[in-house]
Amino acid sequence: MPSTVEEATSVLKNNHLKITKQRTAMLEFLYNTATRKFVDVTSIDNFMRKTFPNMSHNTIYRNISEFADLGIVERQVQGDRASVKFQCDFEHEHHHHFICSNCGKVIELKDCPLSKEITDQLKGCEVSGHLFQIYGLCPECAQLNK
Amino acid sequence: MPSTVEEATSVLKNNHLKITKQRTAMLEFLYNTATRKFVDVTSIDNFMRKTFPNMSHNTIYRNISEFADLGIVERQVQGDRASVKFQCDFEHEHHHHFICSNCGKVIELKDCPLSKEITDQLKGCEVSGHLFQIYGLCPECAQLNK
DNA sequence: CATTTAAATAGTAATAGTTACTAATGTTGA
DNA sequence: TCAACATTAGTAACTATTACTATTTAAATG
Secondary structure, eight states: OHHHHHHHHHHHHTTOOOOHHHHHHHHHHHHHHHHHHHHHHHHHHHHHHHSSOOOOHHHHHHHHHHHHHHTTEEEEETTEEEEEEEEETOOOOOOOOEEEEEBBBEEEEEEEOOOOOHHHTTOOOOEEEEEEEEEEHHHHHHHHHH | OOOHHHHHHHHHTTTTOOHHHHHHHHHHHHHHBBTTTTTEHHHHHHHHHHHHHHOOOHHHHHHHHHHTTSSSEEEEEETTTEEEEEOOOOOOOOEEEEEEEETTTEEEEEOOOHHHHHTTOTTTOOOEEEEEEEEEEHHHHHHHHH
């Protein structure tokens, strides 16, 4: 079992959540398919219920939601689908993404565009967060597209 | 009737779409409630059907979608709600937004964070777009929150 | 101005994604 | 081992959105 699934598991433990078969299976699936890649939630739902025919939607959605609250996964709307990606650094080091609009693959960017000059334009506002993302085709999908 | 609704109307005409009562009513509603502000689609649906009891969902959603294709409105997911804002400059001048996470109000930013240094990190990628948004409370909502 | 034609609409129903509920189960900590 | 309580399965409800089709209507044409 990969170490990052163990990491995620210990995050669950630290937050007094129980380690169930269902949660472990979901973490493994996410680690295998959604590392450095956004995967839409319905395909997770489909896969889990195919693999574990009597797993309920409830369980899947609730767990994804809890994983997100704990920073184990990152949520996002890709196109018009709710998507999720396994979070590699649980430290939450601040960074932004290039996201392939074809396959969902993610490349981390080093820079953060939030500067003082920008926030200075926002007198009186209480800035709480920001989003910076670049979209396009990753090298592989760009090749396929030719 | 405000001139920007007329502008939007002429966009429709230029694209050979018919000027119907329903479309005009929707444009007026959007102009009045969704200028410099994101409004969620279901509340548009609710309002239109309250005002025009026999307007079908189909019509509302289809028109929003067409308005978006023509650049008359800008679509976006706010939190987890599909939202829409009336587009002021039909020129599509490139810009980014501060968005109030409480009321949806929008403030335009002057700067664009996309630099050559950033795209240089993306060798082999085909960049097609980007998103930069700052979230927080607008001055009014920040006050109310105290 | 009357007529034609294709686009747009209303009304209804279906679909998809997500959430709610409750009894049964399973994990964890003592 | 056992008790407590979180988690789950199963079912059903709910909400947002889309599909379908007969009817209406805008606007182009003569």
